[in-house]
Amino acid sequence: MASANLNVMIKAARKAGRGLVKDFREVENLQVSVKGAGDFVTRADREAERVIKEELMNARPSYGWLGEETGEEAGEDPTRRWIVDPLDGTTNYLHGLPHWAVSIALEHKKEIVAAVIFDAAKDEMFIAEKGTGAYMNDQRLRVSGRTRLTDSIFATGIPFAGRGPLPAALQDLAQLMPVCAGVRRFGAASLDLAYVASGRFDGYWERGNKPWDVAAGILMVREAGGFVHGIRENDDPLESGRIVAANPTLLEPFAKIIRARD
Structure with missing residues (x-):
């Protein structure tokens, strides 16, 4: 209730x-x-x-x-x-x-x-x-049960109109795309996280979020059994706006790819 x-x-x-x-x-x-x-x-x-x-x-x-x-x-x-x-x-x-x-x-x-x-x-x-x-x-809701990057799809936001670190995002894509089943850019961070929570996406990452973009989604993923961390390991994702989220099995290999540039 x-x-x-x-x-x-x-x-x-x-x-x-x-x-x-x-x-x-x-x-x-x-x-x-x-x-x-x-x-x-x-x-x-x-x-x-x-x-x-x-x-x-x-x-x-x-x-x-x-x-x-x-x-x-x-x-x-x-x-x-x-x-x-x-x-x-x-x-x-x-x-x-x-x-x-x-x-x-x-x-x-x-x-x-x-x-x-x-x-x-x-x-x-x-x-x-x-x-x-x-x-x-x-x-x-439960996060997905997929265990291999090659079977998984991920969501992100790609900076536009000079907003945010575009080179980092493009480098992320260059490293992640060859080892996963796809990346989606749907344009609403809250729904990206809700979709991770519901197992529609296997993970999500983005830099440059504001607290209102991700606050609700962070809890949604965690309560669905997923993990949400900062892209930098000691970051608070709500404060830093730099977030990586996934199911427990995929988080480590997924985050390793994204953190390679931070």
Whole structure:
């Protein structure tokens, strides 16, 4: 049974998701004007964060807040804060691609204790709480059982428009592609991690993430039996934004390839 906090998070994600889905249907009509479409999506993104913030802060007014659009706010309770990405996969959304999500995490004493990733376009609700497992639409999640890199597919983000360390990403691909079954770049870090948790992907890595990109997904993978580490071994992946995640068997050989450049 979900905790009171998780129920609040699910309600907020669904409410924001309904608005985003409604606006998503309008995106195709705006493609004739790049600026018009971009402005529209920016408004949708901000409205989704407003809805989530209103729901969460009304329910837990003493908690802190960290949102992609509205930044950080200290709460009366210094040990707890919400970490929110109202629309992860904005570029997909802008182009009419149905692969984006609402991501909400609850942090307690620097540790993620509850997580929701809602893929509203596909109506897939991923949830997790510390110590209770991870689920998608009431189905228990487990990371994949694959044991060989050659049978496995991995997900990543590739820097674009001058953002992030492109040479490192290309070197990673050059080393990993010959020894695995494929690499996917779907454009939404929260869903990449949710897919690792559900066994759809066998692993994920990326540099340059923000806390709201990965906070919920980190707990999701761990509660599904997977491992999440920093690309540099002593890094906190939430703070550094440099993350490698996989099932327990694949993590070491996978991480060894990715860490070769760090």
